[in-house]
Amino acid sequence: MTTLRSDAAAVPSIDLDPYAPEHLVDRTAFLTAVRETAPLVHLGAHDVFATGRFDVVREVLANWQQFQVGAGVGLANFHTEVPWRPPATPTEADPPAHDAPRRVLTDVLGARTLRRLRETWQAEADELVDRVLAGGGEVDAMADLASAFPLKVFPDAVGLPPDRRDDLLAYGDLVFNAFGPRNALFERSAARLGELSGWITSLCARENLDPAGFGAQIWAASDREDITAEQAPLVVRSLLSAGIDTTVHGIAWILHAFATHPEEWDRLRAAPELARRAFDEAVRWASPLQVVFHTTAEPVELAGVRLGKHRKIMLLLGAANHDPRRWEDPGRFTLDRDPSGHLGFGMGLHQCVGQHVARMEAEVLLTALARRVRRLEPAAPPRRGVNNTLQVWETLPLRLTK
Amino acid sequence: MTGALRVVARCQVADDVLAVTLADPHGDRLPPWTPGAHLDLLLPTGLVRQYSLCGDRWDGHHYRIAVLRVIDGRGGSAWIHDHLREGDVLPFGGPRNHFPMAPSTRYLFVAGGIGITPLLPMIDQAVRSERPWRLLYGGRRRTSMAFLDRLEALGGQVEVAAQDEVGVPDVAAWLGAPDPGATVYGCGPAGLLDATAAACAQWRPQALRTERFVAEVQDRAEDHPFTVVLRRSGTRLRIDPGTSVLDGLRDAGVAVLTSCRQGTCGTCEVAVLDGLPDHRDSVLDAVDREAGDSMMVCVSRARTDSLTLDL
Numbered sequence: 025m026t027t028l029r030s031d032a033a034a035v036p037s038i039d040l041d042p043y044a045p046e047h048l049v050d051r052t053a054f055l056t057a058v059r060e061t062a063p064l065v066h067l068g069a070h071d072v073f074a075t076g077r078f079d080v081v082r083e084v085l086a087n088w089q090q091f092q093v094g095a096g097v098g099l100a101n102f103h104t105e106v107p108w109r110p111p112a113t114p115t116e117a118d119p120p121a122h123d124a125p126r127r128v129l130t131d132v133l134g135a136r137t138l139r140r141l142r143e144t145w146q147a148e149a150d151e152l153v154d155r156v157l158a159g160g161g162e163v164d165a166m167a168d169l170a171s172a173f174p175l176k177v178f179p180d181a182v183g184l185p186p187d188r189r190d191d192l193l194a195y196g197d198l199v200f201n202a203f204g205p206r207n208a209l210f211e212r213s214a215a216r217l218g219e220l221s222g223w224i225t226s227l228c229a230r231e232n233l234d235p236a237g238f239g240a241q242i243w244a245a246s247d248r249e250d251i252t253a254e255q256a257p258l259v260v261r262s263l264l265s266a267g268i269d270t271t272v273h274g275i276a277w278i279l280h281a282f283a284t285h286p287e288e289w290d291r292l293r294a295a296p297e298l299a300r301r302a303f304d305e306a307v308r309w310a311s312p313l314q315v316v317f318h319t320t321a322e323p324v325e326l327a328g329v330r331l332g333k334h335r336k337i338m339l340l341l342g343a344a345n346h347d348p349r350r351w352e353d354p355g356r357f358t359l360d361r362d363p364s365g366h367l368g369f370g371m372g373l374h375q376c377v378g379q380h381v382a383r384m385e386a387e388v389l390l391t392a393l394a395r396r397v398r399r400l401e402p403a404a405p406p407r408r409g410v411n412n413t414l415q416v417w418e419t420l421p422l423r424l425t426k
Numbered sequence: 427m428t429g430a431l432r433v434v435a436r437c438q439v440a441d442d443v444l445a446v447t448l449a450d451p452h453g454d455r456l457p458p459w460t461p462g463a464h465l466d467l468l469l470p471t472g473l474v475r476q477y478s479l480c481g482d483r484w485d486g487h488h489y490r491i492a493v494l495r496v497i498d499g500r501g502g503s504a505w506i507h508d509h510l511r512e513g514d515v516l517p518f519g520g521p522r523n524h525f526p527m528a529p530s531t532r533y534l535f536v537a538g539g540i541g542i543t544p545l546l547p548m549i550d551q552a553v554r555s556e557r558p559w560r561l562l563y564g565g566r567r568r569t570s571m572a573f574l575d576r577l578e579a580l581g582g583q584v585e586v587a588a589q590d591e592v593g594v595p596d597v598a599a600w601l602g603a604p605d606p607g608a609t610v611y612g613c614g615p616a617g618l619l620d621a622t623a624a625a626c627a628q629w630r631p632q633a634l635r636t637e638r639f640v641a642e643v644q645d646r647a648e649d650h651p652f653t654v655v656l657r658r659s660g661t662r663l664r665i666d667p668g669t670s671v672l673d674g675l676r677d678a679g680v681a682v683l684t685s686c687r688q689g690t691c692g693t694c695e696v697a698v699l700d701g702l703p704d705h706r707d708s709v710l711d712a713v714d715r716e717a718g719d720s721m722m723v724c725v726s727r728a729r730t731d732s733l734t735l736d737l
């Protein structure tokens with residue numbers, strides 16, 4: 025038996041700060057450095073471990089018993105730090121606390137619900153694309169498609185009022201910045217923290233939710249005592265934190281991917297049933313959710329290294345989704361690839377419970393576009409946004425030609 | 427072999443009760459489960475039998491079930507007692523949970539005989555969540571009651587009611603007055619559950635959750651070869667035991683998006699246009715399984731000789 029090396033000194037240390045502005049605009053150098061240096065590295069800047077290897081990330085995600093989320097899925101370690109808001113439920117809950125809220129969400133967002141919504145959402149997507157084309161086809165795809173569509177259909181389905189939809193994005197930006205350090209980005213979005221948190225909390229209250237929506241169904245589960253009345257608003261909140269920004273940016277990335285890969289767009293138009301695969305390939309390729317942290321529950325071995333109890337591990341989903349040990353020509357966006365098994369939605373017990381919702385949103389929008397738009401091309405250079413956790417666009421000027 | 431479990435240990439835990447420990451044949455991590463969940467085991471006799479998982483979910487590599495020998499004519503449990511050996515490999519479906527545990531301030535567990543099995547992980551969970559709990563465990567005689575040692579080691583909250591010592595347990599007296607902060611979980615024979623329901627008549631309706639023993643038997647349970655017909659191309663594929671529908675589709679160059687490949691995530695769902703799927707996943711609920719109009723191709727198979735898929 026080999027002796028295990030122990031603690032941070034035993035793994036290569038990397039001197040780069042993942043949250044430095046230059047790495048947030050383009051994470052490639054950081055992700056590559058972590059992934060190619062060793063299966064597990066130590067980041068001196070934040071005293072956390074990090075991995076960008078597909079198999080190591082996958083192992084951590086699959087092993088929910090030893091790698092937990094209850095200490096937060098961001099950089100802050102709730103074993104020693106006080107969270108800025110009540111921990112997300114079920115996202116930041118381990119079994120047993122995780123089970124009941126997760127089950128309720130799985131039921132609410134289940135296949136039958138989606139089948140019921142598909143037609144409405146397809147009609148909404150058709151209408152949106154018609155409207156955009158009627159306006160001449162020159163759009164900021166970030167605002168006019170990638171944001172506009174999810175911000176219409178998903179909050180409608182949750183049962184939220186029609187106003188202030190853009191503030192949902194502002195809240196998401198805040199939440200995902202807050203998974204990082206208290207840097208300038210966090211401070212920037214935190215300027216609205218009190219106001220937005222208060223507003224979100226009020227949206228999650230039973231009396232403010234449409235009785236036909238997901239939110240009301242979550243509350244109904246608390247009437248059945250499947251979850252507690254204290255959990256219900258937090259479970260509703262998880263839809264608003266986790267269900268909007270990731271989808272918006274996922275859709276932005278697939279639009280960007282097609283605009284910059286016209287031959288793939290032609291293939292989609294010829295075979296619109298490829299939309300599903302295309303979206304997952306975009307999620308693999310761009311990994312809108314870049315980073316998730318898990319925490320060791322007890323001393324545990326990972327990649328041949330003995331880690332102590334309550335140590336944070338930064339899982340670089342974007343690096344794993346480009347790990348050449350798993351993916352051939354990983355930097356290439358192509359519909360030839362089977363992206364199955366990518367880690368963009370996570371994996372295992374905590375895998376994104378809304379992944380099928382996100383897929384359907386993307387699928388109906390792509391279908392609507394593929395039916396009507398012959399050419400999809402950049403109209404001006406797009407501008408990257410920055411977020412501590414997400415890979416985002418700020419603007420995405422596209423020209424759509426019928 | 428896809429979707430199968432290997433017997434790694436068998437052990438007599440009470441008169442007529444055999445505990446069986448199962449693992450993935452390749453040593454992989456098994457699909458996760460929650461207390462109250464059961465497995466469908468496909469026995470070589472052509473029967474499907476459901477067994478509650480009674481092991482430790484913090485062990486991600488093993489499942490444990492406990493099988494009571496029942497003289498029921500079909501002989502599923504008798505076959506396990508008499509013929510199942512270490513190293514045997516059995517196809518399975520699930521885990522699925524029709525008896526999930528919800529958060530509560532206090533838990534009251536009522537078990538009759540082998541009905542203790544789904545409650546064991548619930549008790550573990552109550553302990554882990556630091557919730558007060560009590561157990562009333564009825565059985566014919568002490569030697570027929572599985573896991574007594576383990577339960578009694580947990581402390582004084584366990585009342586063992588062996589019929590040959592104390593007669594039929596008085597559930598109503600044990601439960602006491604309606605407790606607005608408690609939830610009652612019961613599993614066991616109909617008589618005990620009826621008594622429990624009667625005793626809970628004055629409790630709030632959500633307070634009582636029970637699982638009755640069911641003998642869900644499918645006509646056709648073995649992994650037989652079948653044909654998959656693809657609607658769009660008319661292609662016909664033969665799926666042999668030991669290959670999944672997904673493998674067959676891949677070999678034929680038909681890509682289906684997957685993620686977990688364990689029947690737990692729902693990514694590989696495909697619409698079924700004709701034929702009856704043999705559901706082995708953990709995703710679809712009873713209504714969807716019954717409807718039979720979609721399946722998870724990574725694990726599920728066919729009950730009919732052919733399945734037509736919307737591909």
Ligand code: FES
Pocket residue numbers: 683684685686687688689690691692693694695707709722723724725
């Ligand atoms: S791939 Fe997850 S259910 Fe089939």
